[in-house]
Amino acid sequence: MKIDLKRGWKMCAVTGAAMALVAGMASTVPSAYAGGTIKVDDDKYISIGMGIRQSFNMVEDGSASGSQWSNGFAINNARIYINGGIHKYVKFAFNTECFNCAVGAGNGNGGAGNIFASNTTIGLLDAIGQFEFTETVNFWVGRTLVPTERGELNGPFYHAVFDGFRTPFNQADFSGNIGAGGAGLYGRDNGVVFFGKVHPGGTHLQYVASVFQGLRSSLNTGPNQRDSLKYAGRLTWNLLNDESNPGYYTSGTYYGTAGDILALAIGGEYQNAGAGSNANKSAFGSFVGDVLFEKVLDNNNGRTNGVFTANAEYKRYWAQGLAAQGGAATGNGDCFCLFSGTSVTAYALYLFPNEVGIGRFQPYGRYTFVNSVHTGALDEFEFGTNYVISGHNARISAFWRTGSLAPAGGPTTLGAIAGGRHQDSVHLALQLQY
Template sequence: MKTSIPARLRPLAQALLPLGLALSALPAAHAGATFKIDENNSISIGGGLRVSYSSVEDGAPSGTSRSNDFTMESARLYMSARIQKVFGVTFNLNGSEDEVKVLDAYAQYEPSPLFNVWMGRMLPPTDRANLDGPYYLSAWDYPGLVSSYPALFAGRDNGVTVWGKPLDGKLTYAFGLFQGHNRKLGLSNEDAKLLFAGRVAYAFLDAEPAPAYYTASTYYGAKDIFTVGLAMLQQSQGVGTAGNKDDYLGYNVDVLFEKNLGPGVLTLEGAAYKYDFKNVDVPAASGNVGGLAPGKAYLAGAAWLFPQAIGPGKFQPFVRYQRSSPDGPNNEVKAYDLGLNYVIAGHNARLSAVYTNTESDLTGTKIDKFLLGAQFQY
């Protein structure tokens, strides 16, 4: 059955196709190269890059003209090693503009799919968006309007996680203890209370092919997916100052459905969040300090992957809606995304064109943004 791209999306398709054709001579992207030392030990290395052009309404330095910005959003170096098969080390770096930081750095004990232990800097088990990271979303931009759990850097924190995938991988559990929020003299966590993070997800159809307890928001039809996840983070004395503190509690439910229907792959995603504490946190600062607000948030998204290849890739239009409703009057912020991905090699080679409109009740403004992005991993 032949399908065609809707007329309203054809200008975006025409913008993406020439770049995709120019890249068609590149070798297929993959997850990196593995060098085998012997039958029990190996080293792997890979990388990732996200670059974009964006134009934002009133975003120029004048405050009255559109901005025109070319951004190196992320350059990543992935490194890992296996030692005697059951032990491992992962060390990943992330660079953006002129700054390079440690992204992940953890030791691994992985004796079985049912039980594993990681210790170091890693992604705490939270919502699907955070476990996707920017490279494995359906949309381009991270949904930071709704997914705002405390983190040290790029969703990470220092701690320990126990995880496993029983029932042939259909059930994924992950529980961890982490350094947590506001761990600073004069702030709420000067007593160094740990943050607990836990997630349980069940796949009612195929088990998700993502590694460990990680996720993606689309698998481009490789599996039939219907997964429901529940996550909770709790920390005593997690928000506020030493003299005005409160316990932190945040939790969410997220759902992913994906099905190859023949004429295309349908992807549906949703999430609901609750951040439950008093409005006492300090303004955001560097590190895992300040900036948290109580309230509710919601996310909904849909995508459709056309089956026919045009040039080296396939087109995938998507829509996404975010709504953040912090406690208090007139604080709601909404964002609408309408975009088109040109999928060359799954999440390893993808181009994106996105229009975003953000509405704020607090400021009474509506701001639109147009973005062209390119993402590659190897």
């Protein structure tokens, strides 16, 4: 790992100046926003919203030459949200995403692959029919999130940190499409989800069970020749205050607005022939355990001393033999090869009580460990701060990473690579939604 002290100080100065500039712009921000809902009555309405996430990233040895730091701006997400009600018990959600804004051939690096507008493709993210009868019985049908771990159900906009996805992806997030050869997209899949909540002994227990397409294969190509379905579920037990989110979704922090939270959860998924190739089929299964703890620190005078938040997640993925190794070892070009092994990620944050300019600072630290059963271990440290202007709706983040995880593929990794190395990176990011 090479360390350029002069460049490091320059990066810190630029990041600090940018955050200070935003913190001092209180007089330029309006005090009210226009509404986005057209309402006929209490049961019939339609609303529209938006969400964008963008970042400036500097990665060690990430330049075209492979020997200098890269400098690049990225559009990480650009979404349009459309939600509505048709009946007292019937609602819908229709959301879009710019899938190729941050990935794909048209990534702004030039070359033959950078074809016209290929990095601005907007497509269908969610299409959900929502039948919500009571607190205990509800069904969502269509293209929606697979309910396994909190990290996936937070989505990118409701994590406590800007880049919440650092452990290996599940089937639906690892995949690049829905249909033959794919197992989902952005953590979504086509299926049916049943969920509800009960309150035993003054606590709060949410249950989620679902059936999805999972991995699809075509004739003599891919492992799932019998169209086996995928089954996924999750249990969340809130021992203190309840969490209030749409449907079965989650959040990585509530910035103290929900009071004290202690949420313990387990989840998982299973699909027969859900990994590997036609010649080397494998079932795919996962087990996830995660914890969210949030404490509002009170000074006993009716005023908060800030908010402490901690998230931790353990994952165990199973994909047998060649299905978990990937590359030439599979002997087949039709392998849907998935990570097999364990991973742990944990982070802690402290939200200061006093505003500086138009927001509050929230420093944090994070550690991630990934260990494949077929290769060596990977890890990563992350330190940074959020500048929280309006909860998850307006937030600036600055952070530094170091470790061996990113060079091996980050959340898309199948395990450590030969000649693996450490890599530093510095990031400044903005998140806005309404």
